[in-house]
Amino acid sequence: MTRAPVAILTCLALAGCSAPPALSDTDDRIQVVTTTGILADLVRNVGGDRVLVDSIVPDNADSHAYEPTLRDVRNIVYADVAFSNYLLLEAQSVIKTLDANLPDGVEQISLAEGATKYAAEIIPLVEDVSLDTIWLGLRATGDGARHGVNRSSDVLLTATNVTGPGRMIAYLTESFGNPLTFVDSGDGFDGDVMNLPPDAHTHMSWAFTEPGVYRLSLRADLMVATDTDPIPLGEQTITFAVGVDPHLSPGVTVLRSGHTDITSDIDTGEIRLQTDEERLDPARTVVEVPAKAWKEVPAGPGFRFLGRPGTRIHQLPQAVLGRHVHGEIDPHLWQDVRNAQAYTELIRDSLIAADPQGTVVYRANADRYLAELSALHAYVQKKIDGIAAPDRHLVTTHDAFAYLAKAYGIPVAGFVTPNPAVEPSLADRRRLTETLRNLHIRAVFLEPNLRARSSTLVEVAKREGVAVCDIYGDAFDDRVTSYVAMMRFNADSLHRCLT
Structure with missing residues (x-):
């Protein structure tokens, strides 16, 4: 048909x-x-x-x-x-x-x-918690079974009002360095909506043009399917103390560091503040934006929505740049070849279920490929084992290599910048330079499709006498066209550049 x-x-x-x-x-x-x-x-x-x-x-x-x-x-x-x-x-x-x-x-x-x-x-997704202010994101949680939620559903988090002495702007920086605004209290509240799939969270930057106390009112709705009406979940107000004493009332909890998400719970309907350790009632909690969190609006037309270049604002920075909505588990499993073998077995059984007449073919092909992957795993391990321990440090631009690091014993020394599409700050440059010098890094590694957007890294590496080598994360190109070729290339590149 x-x-x-x-x-x-x-x-x-x-x-x-x-x-x-x-x-x-x-x-x-x-x-x-x-x-x-x-x-x-x-x-x-x-x-x-x-x-x-x-x-x-x-x-x-x-x-x-x-x-x-x-x-x-x-x-x-x-x-x-x-x-x-x-x-x-x-x-x-x-x-x-x-x-x-x-x-x-x-x-x-x-x-x-x-x-x-x-x-x-599987391993947890590890993120940068080194910021000296709180990093505040948005999260949707809960299985939503009673609503029929599936992975195509969305939680809509809508800003309905902001009070305070100046403008509040919540935005995120996308993959190519372009800002995307979620809330801007200076232009009303038409379209100030963030969509999140269930069990996902995203990072945000929160900017304030004047010191003082701000209150952000939010509403959460659930879209189970595109052809259904949204299901109301709840409303809540989040309080920010910007450059002023955050102890606004006795017994208030002040959030001033670490990771916190404004969390919409699909199952209970509540909107709460969720840290890595506890759930907090927004009515008894204040998010501190300290006086030290001021910065100047960068030059360039892309950030004019924050004010004139050079104007001072207070900002809680986006911990991980890029429009990167993710869950709690690092999804790049294939960087451990043994996980690719598990994928292969599941693919085999799924194809057999769809095409039982091909069972013999699928089993034979899978057995051959599993043997090839076993040899590949040994090859990658041998190549990385051949790197002297003091030189075995991985510095990359994309958070896609935790499985490689854990499986083959090559510690991740750091990420050059949170997103290679964004021009690193002076602090990013200093951290990169110190990492390269202190660990005597021989090479840093870039994914080929990101090389053109990483000129600063190349400049710093050249100045420090550090090689810039290729590594593949989750995409092929004309040079590397298969998974086996990709993993062999990565192992060879690591061995060649770090020895």
Whole structure:
């Protein structure tokens, strides 16, 4: 039966709109769609000639920020099986497009979550807690079972009012350094909404133009599906003491350091302040923005919404730059080859379930590939073991290598800057320089698709006599086109540049 999504039919009805090539319902192979190229490569190794595989996110693209196209929708519509990594690796738009357009009865397999049944090991996502002020984000939590929540659902956190002596601006810096405003009390409250998938959080910068006490009123709503009305969850007010004494009343709890999220609970409907250790009632809590948190508005048109360049503002900085909505688990499991083996076993069993006639082929292909991965694991370990312990330090720009570090014993000495698309501050430069000097770092590592946006790192490394070498995280290119090639390249690059 021919399947065509509404988006395609509408497009084809318009003059001058043509549909690009896509998977076809006339091909007798099992048609598989994956979210990333790494997953597509794993599926091809298991499926062989019995499968036709297409990746939604193309090579050299950022899986965290990719926006699906019409071609992606068509491939999803014709799919017999779909694989995502999930654990909030992919942009929510990719997950929503995938889940909304799969044919009825077609299973979508989340590999990072499902692979734990095949002995994959997961580790918590470790973030920078070195800031000397509180870093304040937004979070959605709860399973929402009574509402029928799934991974395509959203919590809408809406700012409804701000009181205070000046303007409050809450914003985040996206992948290419562009600011995206969530709240700006100076232009009203039309469209001041942040969308978060369940069990996710994001980081924010909070800027205030004048010292004093500010109160931010928020409302949370739940969107279970795009064709349903939002479900009201709750309302709350968050208090900030900016450059003034935060002890506004007796017994108040003052938040002045560490990690805290303004958290909307899907199950209870409450909005609370959630630290790493405890839940706090906003009515009895004050977020301190100390006098030392002042900064000058940077030059350039992108930050004019904060004021004239050089104007002083108080700001709680965004701890991890980039529009990076994520959960509690690091999703980059494949940097440990043993986890890729668990993915392979889950892919094998999923293809067998979808195509029982191919059982013998899938098992044979999987066995061959698992043996190849065992050899790859040993190769990576041998290469990293060959680096002298004093030289075995990993400095990168992208938080994607914790599994590599843990599995093969190469400690992460640090990230050059929170996001390679953002120009490092003077403090970032100092920290980088001190790290390179104190640890006698021989090389820093950049993902090839980020090299063009990391000129400052290259300059500092050159000044310190430190090499800049390539390492691949979650995307292929023309040079590295398979998972095995990627991991071998990384091991060779680490060994060559650190010895």
